[in-house]
Amino acid sequence: MDKLFRLKPEALSKIVETFVDTGQLIADWANYTEDTGQYCDLDLLKQLSSRAASLLKMEEMDPWLAPRLHCALRIPRRIAVDAAMWTWLALNCHQFIEARFRQPNRKIHPWRYYGGWSRNGLSRLWWGAEMTRNGASYEDVKHCFARTRTAQFALELMYSWHRPAAIAFCRVAEGVDGERLTDARTRTLSTRLRVLLSLQCLEATGSRTIDAEDEFDEDWAQHRPSLASLMGELGSLKGPSTGVCEEAAIDALAAWYREVLAMSGVEELAVDAAAERTDVSE
């Protein structure tokens, strides 16, 4: 295992911006790193990410790499909040960052290396997998990363922190057991939920038991997966045993989301009003 490093905060901008501008890491960049006290299999992470970069189409990269990155990098959330650590990892796995975020005639935005958790090209995948895994199963992570917008609205708001709510959001947005939502409808659902959740207890919706549980699985974190095991089917990946959601809670939340989508809202009222004005003028 290798030491997991982070970039020193004072060197972060300089190193990343030089890299984005020139494609070259400054020669002594290792001098600007510091130990996080954690370990990782850096070669495994590099191999996984480079395979995603070289073997997959751009739209296939996120749903494939997210669960595998999470399964390979077995760190607690307390460590995963460290943006400077993700910068170090993203620079080490730059082949993936470039393949995933490169746009014609434009440089990659530096936040894909030093941005917050939802901007960094790797951390967004790790966090998305952590937030939408169901215990050891990563099956719902593929729904989360099926579209950028689904990941955005499923992960970036406060309801997203409640795992059954994030999973239910992904399933509804991606049309599991129903119609797949457009980006606009996904946004509408997210907006309405933010309003309604001031008067609805997410934790109590559909759950038989409400109790705070651990997220970090210490035993799981001590095992090291092989590249071959991570290259297998999604269903064969085994995540942490913690964070198991009741299916009843996910179903209840998904049903409620569909009710929320079916409500007539200001958008529809505005359309109706416009139609009325048209009728009058005609």
Next chain:
Amino acid sequence: MPPVRLAPFAFSDGIRLSLSDFDDPVTGRQVSAGTHGVVRGDDELPLTYDVSADPPWRKLTLGLTAKLQETELHRVIPPGRDPQKDVSLVVSIACPPTKYRHGVTLGAKSLGVWAGHVTLRREDLRGAVSLRPMLVLTQGLKQFSTETGYAHRGGSVIGRGDAPQLLVDASALSPMQALVMTVWEDFSSSENSWRREHSNSLFHLEPYSDRPRLFLNARYSELREILNSEAAKGGEAAVRDLTAGLIADSVWVQLAVVAASAVTTGDGDDSVGVTGAEWKRQLLENLLPGLYPDEPSPQERMRRLAADFQEGTGAASLVSRIGTLVQDMIATHRVIEAAVRAHEGLRTGTENGE
């Protein structure tokens, strides 16, 4: 005066949650929890429980007790329902940096009193953890009446309270929170004549006592709403951070000037010191290296500060530099950058810059 929540059914903001009995179940030792409070009316409520002290705990078990006045409980519960069986008290525990969010149900001890405990693991947390108490109608939509004016859907929140914070890492506490006590007051009815005469002001700092007090004008209920917003990003977060930055900028400059004015030099010797409250010395210790970066000696920095403060052009330059340091301290540029991004997101309908 507390803000009034507009809800489509009977609702109470009066739940009070307190935390107690902190211990580490791994080692079996007690964990000390210092508190930082906030003043509401005549009461000081613990707002932050500081459990960041060394040695670090691996797991933390704590007791939770929630209370709601019986009259309030009866007011918000649908008629004919059992106030002990048909509602539950849920505490939503959230840690924004780690996105940890779980609920815990407290058991009813007597009418309007619920208690329980929770165990948290250090690896799941970073910074501060908030614990929001909510009174919730139990599941079972059909069993509740649909009488107008009352919640009827299972899972509806019919009561809330302020969310105390657990401070897991000391660095998460903003310097202002640590130094300044916040008081909400309607300035138009203040006992303080200055505030009464300036009842349109947003805030007023009293930097006089052992601990400075920041009065926020409760007349602007939206101010409280926005400052308490838990939005992680977007327009709401941008407005909150801009508002907080506006207040913090002024407060820090005032505190720094007051602290600088407390530096005294001895008559006829080289002694230099800070008179009055301890916070002034602490604040200067943090500010002085930035004000005099070329001066390695803390005592000499203090002397130069005293000299600058007493001399006309020196004082002007000093206040100017304090203004710059405060901007760095509260990261004004980041707040503005985030606000611009939020604006662009709203304008273009995207939020992640793709």
